[in-house]
Amino acid sequence: MIAEAGLAALWFAAMLAGLQLLLGVLALRRKDVAGEQAMAAIGPVAILQGALVAIAMGALIAVFLNTDLSVKLVAENSHSAKPWIYKFAGAWGNHEGSMLLWVTILGAGGALVAWKERTLDRATHVATLAAQGAIALGFYAFLLFASNPFARLNPAPIEGQGLNPLLQDPGLAFHPPTLYAGYVGLSVAFSFAVGALVTGQVGPAFARAMRPWVLGAWVLLTIGITAGSYWAYYELGWGGWWFWDPVENASLMPWLAATALLHSVNVLAARDGLRAWTVMLAVVAFSMSMIGTFLVRSGILTSVHAFAVDPRRGAFILALLGIYIGGALALFGSRIGQVRAGRSFAFVSREGGLVVNNLLLSVILGIVLIGTLYPLVAAGFGVRLSVGPPFFHAAAGPIALALVAVMAVGPALRWRSDDAEAVLIRMLWPMVAAAGTFALMLTLTGGMGVLSLLGLSFGVGLIVASVMPITRRNWRRTPLPIWGMVVAHVGLGVSMIGMACDSAFTAERLVALYPGQATIVGPWRVELNRIYPNIGANWSALEARLTATREGDGATLRPQQRFFTDPPTTTSESAIATRWDGQLYTVLGQQDAATGRWQLRLWWKPFVTLIWLGGALIALGGVLALVGRWFKAWQQRRREALWG
Amino acid sequence: MSLSLALLLAVATTTPDYGNTQLPDRQAEAQARALMGELRCVVCQGQSIADSDADMAADMRALVRQRIARGESPEAIRAWLIERYGDYVSYDPPLSGATALLWATPILLLAVGAWIARSSFRKRR
Numbered sequence: 001m002i003a004e005a006g007l008a009a010l011w012f013a014a015m016l017a018g019l020q021l022l023l024g025v026l027a028l029r030r031k032d033v034a035g036e037q038a039m040a041a042i043g044p045v046a047i048l049q050g051a052l053v054a055i056a057m058g059a060l061i062a063v064f065l066n067t068d069l070s071v072k073l074v075a076e077n078s079h080s081a082k083p084w085i086y087k088f089a090g091a092w093g094n095h096e097g098s099m100l101l102w103v104t105i106l107g108a109g110g111a112l113v114a115w116k117e118r119t120l121d122r123a124t125h126v127a128t129l130a131a132q133g134a135i136a137l138g139f140y141a142f143l144l145f146a147s148n149p150f151a152r153l154n155p156a157p158i159e160g161q162g163l164n165p166l167l168q169d170p171g172l173a174f175h176p177p178t179l180y181a182g183y184v185g186l187s188v189a190f191s192f193a194v195g196a197l198v199t200g201q202v203g204p205a206f207a208r209a210m211r212p213w214v215l216g217a218w219v220l221l222t223i224g225i226t227a228g229s230y231w232a233y234y235e236l237g238w239g240g241w242w243f244w245d246p247v248e249n250a251s252l253m254p255w256l257a258a259t260a261l262l263h264s265v266n267v268l269a270a271r272d273g274l275r276a277w278t279v280m281l282a283v284v285a286f287s288m289s290m291i292g293t294f295l296v297r298s299g300i301l302t303s304v305h306a307f308a309v310d311p312r313r314g315a316f317i318l319a320l321l322g323i324y325i326g327g328a329l330a331l332f333g334s335r336i337g338q339v340r341a342g343r344s345f346a347f348v349s350r351e352g353g354l355v356v357n358n359l360l361l362s363v364i365l366g367i368v369l370i371g372t373l374y375p376l377v378a379a380g381f382g383v384r385l386s387v388g389p390p391f392f393h394a395a396a397g398p399i400a401l402a403l404v405a406v407m408a409v410g411p412a413l414r415w416r417s418d419d420a421e422a423v424l425i426r427m428l429w430p431m432v433a434a435a436g437t438f439a440l441m442l443t444l445t446g447g448m449g450v451l452s453l454l455g456l457s458f459g460v461g462l463i464v465a466s467v468m469p470i471t472r473r474n475w476r477r478t479p480l481p482i483w484g485m486v487v488a489h490v491g492l493g494v495s496m497i498g499m500a501c502d503s504a505f506t507a508e509r510l511v512a513l514y515p516g517q518a519t520i521v522g523p524w525r526v527e528l529n530r531i532y533p534n535i536g537a538n539w540s541a542l543e544a545r546l547t548a549t550r551e552g553d554g555a556t557l558r559p560q561q562r563f564f565t566d567p568p569t570t571t572s573e574s575a576i577a578t579r580w581d582g583q584l585y586t587v588l589g590q591q592d593a594a595t596g597r598w599q600l601r602l603w604w605k606p607f608v609t610l611i612w613l614g615g616a617l618i619a620l621g622g623v624l625a626l627v628g629r630w631f632k633a634w635q636q637r638r639r640e641a642l643w644g
Numbered sequence: 645m646s647l648s649l650a651l652l653l654a655v656a657t658t659t660p661d662y663g664n665t666q667l668p669d670r671q672a673e674a675q676a677r678a679l680m681g682e683l684r685c686v687v688c689q690g691q692s693i694a695d696s697d698a699d700m701a702a703d704m705r706a707l708v709r710q711r712i713a714r715g716e717s718p719e720a721i722r723a724w725l726i727e728r729y730g731d732y733v734s735y736d737p738p739l740s741g742a743t744a745l746l747w748a749t750p751i752l753l754l755a756v757g758a759w760i761a762r763s764s765f766r767k768r769r
Contacts, residue, residue, distance in 0.1 A: 359758065
């Protein structure tokens with residue numbers, strides 16, 4: 001019953017999305033009473049659509065919580081013995097459910113635009129809602145015709161098949177909703193851009209309306225990627241935190257585009273420049289979100305993220321992609337000529353720096369995109385090849401370093417036009433810091449990789465350059481968005497230092513020990529005390545007790561070999577001791593059949609935590625900027641209320 | 645699977661389990677480690693043999709470490725593996741007709757991007 005109600009809600013939501021599109025077209029075409037009525041109706045329709053799809057998602061969560069095995073999706077992806085949090089989050093731990101979550105957040109985004117957005121001019125607002133309806137309509141069709149989450153199974157099986165143990169982690173409850181909310185925030189930016197292209201209103205007011213959505217989406221994507229990286233790091237059990245796996249790239253690409261868009265939209269809001277760039281980047285950013293969805297959901301990639309392999313679905317999503325991206329690009333091509341050029345500026349200027357920033361981010365995005373798609377296209381021509389870390393490091397590494405240099409200089413540049421020589425003088429301290437780090441590391445270590453060495457030096461230089469804009473300011477009067485920029489830029493520097501330290505200074509120890517034996521990894525002495533069984537709600541495990549000691553410091557770690565029965569899988573649960581200067585990462589392997597010793601994998605990773613701390617700082621920077629803008633808008637409204 | 649068996653037999657004759665333990669020589673281990681990070685585990689889902697739990701990956705790690713210990717260069721080992729498994733096994737796509745476009749990507753994108761960005765500055769006073 002609940003499943004049928006969910007399906008009905010989904011159908012109604014789809015029809016309302018169609019209505020939303022029709023009303024939008026009507027409102028923009030007709031200047032009479034009917035047009036006025038359509039314009040008034042579109043907002044409530046969008047809100048109702050959001051509410052209905054939320055009901056559908058709620059129904060799916062309910063059947064998962066009840067473990068209603070007569071629903072095919074539940075039978076194939078859940079199990080009665082699972083802890084409740086994984087029943088709840090398991091609702092989107094599968095293909096159909098994750099697509100439903102996608103449109104649910106899309107519907108919520110559309111409802112929020114209808115309800116809260118007041119700064120856009122009315123025509124653009126209506127066009128935006130129509131575009132939002134058009135996107136939702138395609139994804140509803142995909143759900144209803146190719147991935148019905150509420151399909152029944154008759155007869156119902158006695159027990160479900162269970163959820164992939166790798167996904168049975170609290171991360172599942174947060175990671176997909178966060179990333180999806182980020183993707184969907186970009187869909188709003190996309191709809192704004194389409195709306196503005198339709199009405200021709202590309203200017204500072206448009207940018208100011210779009211900015212919070214871009215900022216919010218960017219913050220969520222940053223959090224999603226950072227958390228996803230940490231999840232992969234501790235769950236996969238080999239100490240890696242980024243694999244250039246196609247699915248990771250699928251989340252990185254929208255982030256890169258959103259980063260460029262964020263900077264571009266600021267120029268448009270503050271200086272009325274970069275109009276075409278901003279619109280183009282808004283289109284690209286959401287296109288990347290859809291390509292990411294396509295890569296992950298179509299089944300052309302095999303990975304823990306790709307739940308179902310069904311070529312029909314791939315073709316469906318590919319068609320949607322062609323319609324939306326192709327349509328938006330065609331609109332861009334036909335309309336951008338009518339958008340007046342923004343204000344002009346010199347090459348050496350804040351705007352110039354931001355154009356170079358946009359350019360370099362776009363090039364990195366292009367490299368990641370082509371590197372990710374190349375093996376798929378090559379396979380189409382019968383050539384089997386792999387594109388992995390060596391390519392991405394060699395191709396994107398130097399460009400990323402150039403980008404960091406521009407990031408360091410950018411905030412020190414004046415708007416409109418600046419003097420190159422004066423800029424160099426302003427950059428003295430960051431350059432000294434970077435060169436000093438370079439020289440120090442070269443003499444201290446000798447054998448550091450080039451990319452790590454440069455990454456570390458540029459990271460330090462970036463941090464110094466990023467705090468410079470606030471050193472001469474009165475801190476209490478510095479606007480929050482400036483703090484946001486400083487914190488986010490420092491965050492990237494911090495993250496780079498973490499990455500460089502991890503790749504340059506990690507100590508690795510792979511050994512086989514008898515209980516009672518000890519080994520050395522980095523500054524730590526690690527002893528294997530004993531191995532004993534342990535049991536959880538739906539797993540049993542062999543657990544090792546390790547005692548790690550170093551000068552004035554000690555830790556007890558308990559890594560596991562965990563055995564799940566539904567589906568039968570073995571996973572390594574790593575145990576990590578976090579210290580201010582790094583992490584001790586331990587994994588229990590198998591028992592040597594011949595000798596009876598236990599395999600252990602141990603890593604001492606100096607300052608590895610800086611990678612995610614930096615990610616968190618980047619996100620915090622975005623939050624500060626968002627809060628600062630809200631506060632300013634609120635102050636303005638209050639002032640108007642007082643005087644008006 | 646027969647390839648995996650052949651690898652296994654090649655490995656079984658020696659005592660230390662180089663699939664899961666390091667080479668005693670630090671420099672040799674560093675070389676092996678760098679190579680293992682660039683070789684694909686051909687039975688896994690997009691993982692290198694350096695980050696995989698699969699038995700096949702352990703066998704390949706053992707093979708890499710043994711050959712490094714015997715004094716073979718990493719590039720010779722990579723070439724040997726490519727000969728058996730094809731280009732698919734290496735995450736570092738070799739420059740060839742099929743990959744020329746891939747490796748030209750950064751330069752092409754930079755050129756196109758610079759050409760587009762140029763128009764932003766053109767209308768200077």
